[in-house]
Amino acid sequence: MRFRYKGRTITLHNEQAVLPARQSSVRAERERHAMKQISSLVARLRAGVWLPVMAGAIYAASLALVAADDTKTDAAKPAKDPSAEKQTTKKAAKKKLTGAEVYALNCNRCHPERYATEFTPSQWKTIMLHMRVRANLPAEQAKAVLKYLQEDAGTP
Amino acid sequence: MRIHKQLCGLLTAGFVLGLAVTPPAAAVTDEEFEALKKAVQQLGEKVQKLEQVHEQDQQVHQQDQQKIQQLQQQLDQTHEIATNAVQKAEAAAQVQPVAPLPPGPPATHNFTMAGDAEVLFGRVSGQHSAFALADFAPIFLFRANDNILFEAGFDFTLANGAGPTPNSSSGTQFNFDLSFATIDYLINDYVTLVAGEMLLPLGTYTERSAGWLNKFPDNPLPRGLLPNDGLGAQLRGAVPLGYSGPMFTYSVYGVNGPSSVDGTGNSSMLDLGGNVGILNNSLYGTSTTWGNLGNLNADPSGGGRIAVFYPFKPHYDVELGLSGQSGEWNNSGGLWSAFVVDAAVHVSPYFEVKGEYITTWVDTWDLGTIRPNGWWIQAGYKLSGLNLDLPAINNLEFVGRYDMTTDALAPKSTIDRYTIGFVYYFSNTLLLEGDYEWLHGTGPNAFTVPSNEILVQLSYGF
Numbered sequence: 001m002r003f004r005y006k007g008r009t010i011t012l013h014n015e016q017a018v019l020p021a022r023q024s025s026v027r028a029e030r031e032r033h034a035m036k037q038i039s040s041l042v043a044r045l046r047a048g049v050w051l052p053v054m055a056g057a058i059y060a061a062s063l064a065l066v067a068a069d070d071t072k073t074d075a076a077k078p079a080k081d082p083s084a085e086k087q088t089t090k091k092a093a094k095k096k097l098t099g100a101e102v103y104a105l106n107c108n109r110c111h112p113e114r115y116a117t118e119f120t121p122s123q124w125k126t127i128m129l130h131m132r133v134r135a136n137l138p139a140e141q142a143k144a145v146l147k148y149l150q151e152d153a154g155t156p
Numbered sequence: 157m158r159i160h161k162q163l164c165g166l167l168t169a170g171f172v173l174g175l176a177v178t179p180p181a182a183a184v185t186d187e188e189f190e191a192l193k194k195a196v197q198q199l200g201e202k203v204q205k206l207e208q209v210h211e212q213d214q215q216v217h218q219q220d221q222q223k224i225q226q227l228q229q230q231l232d233q234t235h236e237i238a239t240n241a242v243q244k245a246e247a248a249a250q251v252q253p254v255a256p257l258p259p260g261p262p263a264t265h266n267f268t269m270a271g272d273a274e275v276l277f278g279r280v281s282g283q284h285s286a287f288a289l290a291d292f293a294p295i296f297l298f299r300a301n302d303n304i305l306f307e308a309g310f311d312f313t314l315a316n317g318a319g320p321t322p323n324s325s326s327g328t329q330f331n332f333d334l335s336f337a338t339i340d341y342l343i344n345d346y347v348t349l350v351a352g353e354m355l356l357p358l359g360t361y362t363e364r365s366a367g368w369l370n371k372f373p374d375n376p377l378p379r380g381l382l383p384n385d386g387l388g389a390q391l392r393g394a395v396p397l398g399y400s401g402p403m404f405t406y407s408v409y410g411v412n413g414p415s416s417v418d419g420t421g422n423s424s425m426l427d428l429g430g431n432v433g434i435l436n437n438s439l440y441g442t443s444t445t446w447g448n449l450g451n452l453n454a455d456p457s458g459g460g461r462i463a464v465f466y467p468f469k470p471h472y473d474v475e476l477g478l479s480g481q482s483g484e485w486n487n488s489g490g491l492w493s494a495f496v497v498d499a500a501v502h503v504s505p506y507f508e509v510k511g512e513y514i515t516t517w518v519d520t521w522d523l524g525t526i527r528p529n530g531w532w533i534q535a536g537y538k539l540s541g542l543n544l545d546l547p548a549i550n551n552l553e554f555v556g557r558y559d560m561t562t563d564a565l566a567p568k569s570t571i572d573r574y575t576i577g578f579v580y581y582f583s584n585t586l587l588l589e590g591d592y593e594w595l596h597g598t599g600p601n602a603f604t605v606p607s608n609e610i611l612v613q614l615s616y617g618f
Binding site for chain 2: 050051054055058059061062063065066069096097101102104105106108109110111112113114115119122123125126127129130132133134136137138139140141
């Protein structure tokens with residue numbers, strides 16, 4: 001009887017492992033190695049160059065997004081004209097999701113609901129950092145959920 | 157002293173009074189004598205009482221004096237101790253500067269433990285039933301500050317084994333795995349660096365498959381075609397698309413990747429778990445070569461995932477992701493590559509469907525380029541959606557799954573499986589999962605023997 005559990009095979013009865021013997025001679029291995037060297041070079045270049053380039057591009061794009069956020073924040077500052085200020089506030093309130101809304105949208109997708117009282121405010125801070133990375137949550141949404149959970153968190 | 161003076165005063169007054177009132181002997185009547193005698197007796201009694209009180213006061217006074225002396229001694233001792241302490245503190249201050257106490261809570265306040273635990277019972281048709289394993293999988297989280305987190309997931313498993321081995325006693329097998337251990341650095345709102353032993357974002361299953369998250373006790377069959385984790389570094393993050401919840405997520409990583417058990421490119425030597433730079437397998441060498449083989453990959457494998465999540469409203473959403481990985485797996489440049497499509501749909505709080513399509517390419521010496529692949533789909537419906545107002549029914553969820561994969565041991569053959577089951581929620585974190593599975597092998601060289609299985613698992617998330 002065998003189970004696949006978390007990537008492993010778990011056997012309930014005696015089974016003798018069958019270890020395959022080497023099938024190729026040393027010479028054949030060398031010949032194959034030489035034949036593969038050219039294609040291997042392409043793969044090496046691909047892996048060696050592609051990853052740093054991607055990392056650099058992602059970092060540059062994130063800096064652009066952060067700069068854009070800063071610009072938006074400046075633009076969202078209260079205008080001098082009272083009517084314009086009212087409109088800006090109204091618009092922002094309409095768009096921004098609350099922590100409870102973000103929680104309802106995201107958290108139950110992967111796991112049953114966890115109650116705010118289950119952890120202390122400090123523990124929630126640590127757990128939300130973990131969940132922000134694990135679930136790829138946008139920073140602003142993660143902060144909103146953290147605030148929502150900390151409001152009714154358990155006492156230390 | 158005051159009482160003593162009063163006593164003398166009374167005696168004097170009595171004496172004077174006696175002299176004053178005493179008439180000549182002949183003039184004193186018997187009645188007057190008796191009255192005088194009585195007055196003298198009363199005075200004598202009063203004097204006696206006052207003497208007793210005086211004695212008592214003296215005793216109290218002596219006791220008070222003793223107490224005062226004791227307190228004085230204690231005060232002297234305290235003063236001496238305080239003087240010594242000041243002297244010692246001054247001496248210590250001369251040796252090293254006094255550092256201020258660190259402000260804030262204890263150092264462990266940022267430490268949190270989460271995780272899960274499971275107990276699995278299994279029965280295969282034609283065989284004896286058994287409690288198959290007990291699993292304890294804690295996750296340790298330590299938040300260094302607002303931007304740095306260390307997280308490590310362990311897996312302690314006690315399972316029925318195949319007999320006594322060097323690391324297990326008869327009938328049981330103990331496994332201890334480090335599932336993941338990473339340092340997460342939140343560079344900014346859009347990029348997080350994850351470095352260490354990582355769960356690989358090939359699809360979503362690996363990152364969301366803890367016992368109390370997965371609604372089935374076992375993994376989908378084609379997940380066996382992919383590595384679960386890898387040692388390397390990753391950049392990941394999310395960009396909100398608008399303000400109502402949609403988002404774009406990404407992960408890009410480099411890991412050591414799969415490797416070859418013996419260094420050859422034979423298909424049976426593929427080791428998806430990869431290595432951490434050193435091959436340490438005593439089965440393929442002499443004692444002098446154990447642990448002496450270097451990393452079999454000249455370069456790390458590269459991979460990543462992109463996905464879009466679109467919520468229409470709470471509990472109504474779609475997620476679609478594409479992921480892949482490619483890199484050398486043996487020391488002759490043979491490539492191992494994978495491509496995964498994953499999707500998840502929620503329609504109401506009660507119904508969900510999700511699945512993955514997985515295909516891989518492996519350059520081998522003996523079989524050329526082979527393409528192990530497979531797919532799985534699963535659905536769940538919570539009966540609380542029926543509004544039956546029955547507590548036991550409301551805690552129940554029915555689940556079903558179909559999964560298939562190519563049979564690694566039989567070319568041009570597949571293994572497929574149908575599963576139906578339930579999840580009973582005792583609470584939000586304690587649940588009982590029960591499944592019935594039909595496993596079949598199909599194709600000209602089908603190796604897998606058809607079997608039916610029952611699996612029951614108690615899971616707890618904490």
